[in-house]
Amino acid sequence: MTEILFRDDSYLRECQATITDADGDTVMLDRTIFYPTGGGQPGDTGRISWDGGSTAVVNTVYGDGGEIHHLVAEGDALPDSGTRVSLEIDWDRRYRHMRMHTALHLLGSVLQYGVTGGSIGAEKSRLDFDMVDAVDKDAVNDALQKLVADNHSITCRWITDEELAAKPELVRTMSVQPPKAAGKIRLLDIEGVDLQPCGGTHLKSTAEVGGVRLGKVEKKGKHNRRVSIVLDD
Numbered sequence: 070m071t072e073i074l075f076r077d078d079s080y081l082r083e084c085q086a087t088i089t090d091a092d093g094d095t096v097m098l099d100r101t102i103f104y105p106t107g108g109g110q111p112g113d114t115g116r117i118s119w120d121g122g123s124t125a126v127v128n129t130v131y132g133d134g135g136e137i138h139h140l141v142a143e144g145d146a147l148p149d150s151g152t153r154v155s156l157e158i159d160w161d162r163r164y165r166h167m168r169m170h171t172a173l174h175l176l177g178s179v180l181q182y183g184v185t186g187g188s189i190g191a192e193k194s195r196l197d198f199d200m201v202d203a204v205d206k207d208a209v210n211d212a213l214q215k216l217v218a219d220n221h222s223i224t225c226r227w228i229t230d231e232e233l234a235a236k237p238e239l240v241r242t243m244s245v246q247p248p249k250a251a252g253k254i255r256l257l258d259i260e261g262v263d264l265q266p267c268g269g270t271h272l273k274s275t276a277e278v279g280g281v282r283l284g285k286v287e288k289k290g291k292h293n294r295r296v297s298i299v300l301d302d
């Protein structure tokens with residue numbers, strides 16, 4: 070399996086790796102900084118380079134067996150397995166995903182309802198809440214700004230299945246199963262704000278979210294409010 074470097078350090082922009090398999094439009098590596106599509110967050114794009122060549126990574130996804138597939142342009146000549154390569158992600162795009170992803174955690178802490186869906190983009194992101202109340206846009210936006218300004222620290226840690234089972238209130242996302250690996254679950258802790266299972270890439274502190282504000286709020290059915298956020302730069 071591929072060693073997943075972005076889980077321990079989401080700020081890695083480049084690293085060295087070795088190709089373990091390259092077939093058609095798919096490259097597999099012994100380690101990676103490329104986040105695969107999942108949990109509402111898009112897969113990373115970027116570049117794989119080697120002695121004498123390189124190829125663009127147009128998307129990163131999980132294969133059927135859970136392995137990480139780096140998708141490249143069909144027809145690009147790929148080096149053999151065992152070749153040492155340099156990886157580089159499209160950092161500007163990923164960093165916006167990290168700001169958005171972290172901001173959605175903040176939004177979820179402001180609106181304490183079940184989350185039934187969500188989507189992260191570099192320009193716009195949203196959460197769907199299982200709620201019938203109207204959303205007070207000004208109040209939610211103010212609360213969001215305060216959480217950013219107060220600069221809460223953000224860390225990750227792993228707990229066991231048993232520890233999570235003892236705290237079912239941690240799982241507020243109704244549509245997404247928490248990421249598990251060998252009986253352990255990754256918890257995201259926004260100090261004093263939010264604690265929940267998550268496998269995505271986050272910032273180190275809430276101040277790094279920077280300029281963010283509430284976008285559209287749409288009523289999508291009796292029990293569903295779709296709340297969007299946008300970045301200001």
Ligand SMILES: [Zn+2]
Binds near residue numbers: 170257267268270271
């Ligand atoms: Zn997250």
